[in-house]
Amino acid sequence: MDFSMVVSEDxxxxxxxxxxxxxxxxxxxxxxxxDMSAVPEELRMAYKMLENAGFSPEEQRxxxxxxxxxxxxxxxxxxxxxxxxxxxxxxKLLRYNKIMSSRGAKTNSSLFKNYERKIEKKLL
Numbered sequence: 001m002d003f004s005m006v007v008s009e010d011x012x013x014x015x016x017x018x019x020x021x022x023x024x025x026x027x028x029x030x031x032x033x034x035d036m037s038a039v040p041e042e043l044r045m046a047y048k049m050l051e052n053a054g055f056s057p058e059e060q061r062x063x064x065x066x067x068x069x070x071x072x073x074x075x076x077x078x079x080x081x082x083x084x085x086x087x088x089x090x091x092k093l094l095r096y097n098k099i100m101s102s103r104g105a106k107t108n109s110s111l112f113k114n115y116e117r118k119i120e121k122k123l124l
Contacts, residue, residue: 062096
């Protein structure tokens with residue numbers, strides 16, 4: 001241990017003995033630890049940053065599902081299957097919009113989707 005570690009440890013012990021930590025919020029209560037054991041260790045910091053920024057894992061999963069369904073719709077040639085995929089896409093977008101609105105975020109995904117389709121048509 002270097003000198004600064006010894007000094008800081010000594011100050012923490014002295015503050016604890018003097019009762020300076022007793023007025024802190026959550027004192028004496030169990031810690032609310034998150035279980036991130038299912039997340040690979042190298043991705044935990046990124047997940048934590050996304051969570052702190054307001055993004056939830058369910059939101060990310062829904063975004064990925066929406067993108068994959070959109071890709072399937074683009075390549076689908078069967079009209080019945082395309083209708084089923086469009087219904088599934090609508091359900092996923094509704095759930096995504098519900099999550100976003102519960103966070104207080106304004107969603108304009110339908111406007112964005114229409115704009116995106118217009119751009120794709122012009123590019124093709």
